[in-house]
Amino acid sequence: MRTSWWLWALVAVCTGDQFRDEAERIMRGTPVIDGHNDLPWRLLTMFNNRLQIERANLTSLANTHTNIPKLRAGFVGGQFWSAYTPCDTQNKDAVKRTLEQIDVIQRMCQMYPETFVCVTNSAGVRQAFREGRVASLVGVEGGHSIDSSLGVLRTLYRLGMRYLTLTHSCNTPWADNWLVDTGEDKAESQGLSHFGQSVVKEMNRLGVIIDLAHVSVATMKAALRLSTAPVIFSHSSAYSLCQHRRNVPDDVLRLVNQTGSLVMVNFYNDYVSCRQEATLSQVADHLDHIKKVAGAGAVGFGGDFDGVSRLPVGLEDVSKYPDLVAELLRRRWTEAEVRGALANNLLRVFEAVEQVSDHTQSPEEEPIPAAQLQASCRTMYGYSEAPSLHRQPGALLASLTTVLLGLGLL
Numbered sequence: 232m233r234t235s236w237w238l239w240a241l242v243a244v245c246t247g248d249q250f251r252d253e254a255e256r257i258m259r260g261t262p263v264i265d266g267h268n269d270l271p272w273r274l275l276t277m278f279n280n281r282l283q284i285e286r287a288n289l290t291s292l293a294n295t296h297t298n299i300p301k302l303r304a305g306f307v308g309g310q311f312w313s314a315y316t317p318c319d320t321q322n323k324d325a326v327k328r329t330l331e332q333i334d335v336i337q338r339m340c341q342m343y344p345e346t347f348v349c350v351t352n353s354a355g356v357r358q359a360f361r362e363g364r365v366a367s368l369v370g371v372e373g374g375h376s377i378d379s380s381l382g383v384l385r386t387l388y389r390l391g392m393r394y395l396t397l398t399h400s401c402n403t404p405w406a407d408n409w410l411v412d413t414g415e416d417k418a419e420s421q422g423l424s425h426f427g428q429s430v431v432k433e434m435n436r437l438g439v440i441i442d443l444a445h446v447s448v449a450t451m452k453a454a455l456r457l458s459t460a461p462v463i464f465s466h467s468s469a470y471s472l473c474q475h476r477r478n479v480p481d482d483v484l485r486l487v488n489q490t491g492s493l494v495m496v497n498f499y500n501d502y503v504s505c506r507q508e509a510t511l512s513q514v515a516d517h518l519d520h521i522k523k524v525a526g527a528g529a530v531g532f533g534g535d536f537d538g539v540s541r542l543p544v545g546l547e548d549v550s551k552y553p554d555l556v557a558e559l560l561r562r563r564w565t566e567a568e569v570r571g572a573l574a575n576n577l578l579r580v581f582e583a584v585e586q587v588s589d590h591t592q593s594p595e596e597e598p599i600p601a602a603q604l605q606a607s608c609r610t611m612y613g614y615s616e617a618p619s620l621h622r623q624p625g626a627l628l629a630s631l632t633t634v635l636l637g638l639g640l641l
């Protein structure tokens with residue numbers, strides 16, 4: 232057929248590079264701010280946080296989703312790096328391990344100053360955009376990292392923490408995690424305990440973004456109701472497209488809309504398609520759905536790169552963001568909507584959180600619940616109960632003797 236050559240040329244122009252070129256043009260002005268990346272965890276598990284060994288050079292780092300050339304190719308201009316310590320460190324060395332992950336993020340910024348700049352506010356993010364560096368922020372993943380202490384929360388804020396995920400995949404003594412909704416864990420706090428409410432209020436006062444990835448639906452609703460600032464889901468997708476409890480259900484998406492909050496879509500196959508395999512197009516379906524239910528202002532990206540074992544075809548590493556943006560343009564997202572999803576929505580939330588914060592207000596003084604105090608502290612703070620007999624064999628012998636004497640047996 233004589234017409235076919237130009238028809239195919241037209242199809243090629245409209246479906247191929249045109250959208251990809253447009254994506255790059257937009258991203259040169261508005262790079263992506265991603266909500267959650269676990270490279271610091273990889274640096275711990277691969278190199279025990281030694282950044283100076285040759286294999287750990289971030290310019291040539293292999294076998295990870297993230298390295299400097301991939302970040303550059305992906306137009307990543309802002310990243311919440313995850314300071315994560317597993318749930319089995321809860322009530323053990325969680326605080327120390329969190330500090331070490333914050334340290335490795337800060338050393339990354341120090342060792343590669345031409346690529347990364349550690350920032351702690353929205354103005355810093357905008358400045359980094361202008362300098363062409365990756366604005367690097369600390370997100371602490373899991374409320375167990377504060378060890379039920381507002382003093383630790385405040386100190387982590389001073390060390391740069393700008394979001395705290397209220398739980399990882401375990402309850403804290405004050406907030407419930409998503410496994411409560413599968414029935415694998417028991418509900419303990421009915422959303423947020425009294426202390427959990429103090430944590431949220433103190434986060435508002437400090438200017439720490441409340442992150443509701445990983446929490447139970449009751450905790451999502453309690454935090455959305457209580458917080459005076461918008462919140463984020465740093466790496467969660469839409470429940471109505473994949474019925475996984477890590478995802479956000481539609482009634483919560485409506486609360487997200489009402490509060491001006493933000494859902495940063497997770498790319499993990501298991502949350503995208505509920506299967507081992509997934510595609511870039513299915514991730515775009517999640518973005519479309521959240522846009523439809525919560526509004527274009529509620530959409531962001533939280534790839535979970537280097538935190539997951541399976542990623543969609545077409546989104547294998549951090550260099551692939553422009554392909555996802557091209558897909559949104561193909562789906563007729565406007566340039567403003569795309570810029571929102573890339574960075575402006577997060578910046579809006581971050582600025583609102585900064586507005587709400589008030590360092591002139593006195594800090595919350597909710598004491599550490601006595602039951603959470605380690606035995607050693609309990610004695611120190613005068614919470615001591617009966618002398619701990621098993622740690623004092625002499626005392627045990629003495630009291631046994633008293634009892635036996637009293638019974639006239641000795």
Ligand SMILES: *[C@@H]1O[C@H](CO)[C@@H](O)[C@H](O)[C@H]1NC(C)=O
Nearest residue numbers: 282283288289290291342343
């Ligand atoms: C990483 O490797 C590059 C060369 O590939 C080198 O220029 C750079 O100094 C190295 N960076 C560090 C921090 O070792």
Ligand SMILES: *[C@@H]1O[C@H](CO)[C@@H](O)[C@H](O)[C@H]1NC(C)=O
Nearest residue numbers: 488491492525526527528529
């Ligand atoms: C919430 O929904 C309204 C009405 O659909 C819309 O105008 C608004 O932009 C939405 N908010 C966000 C944050 O997208």
Ligand SMILES: [Zn+2]
Nearest residue numbers: 372445466538
């Ligand atoms: Zn996570």
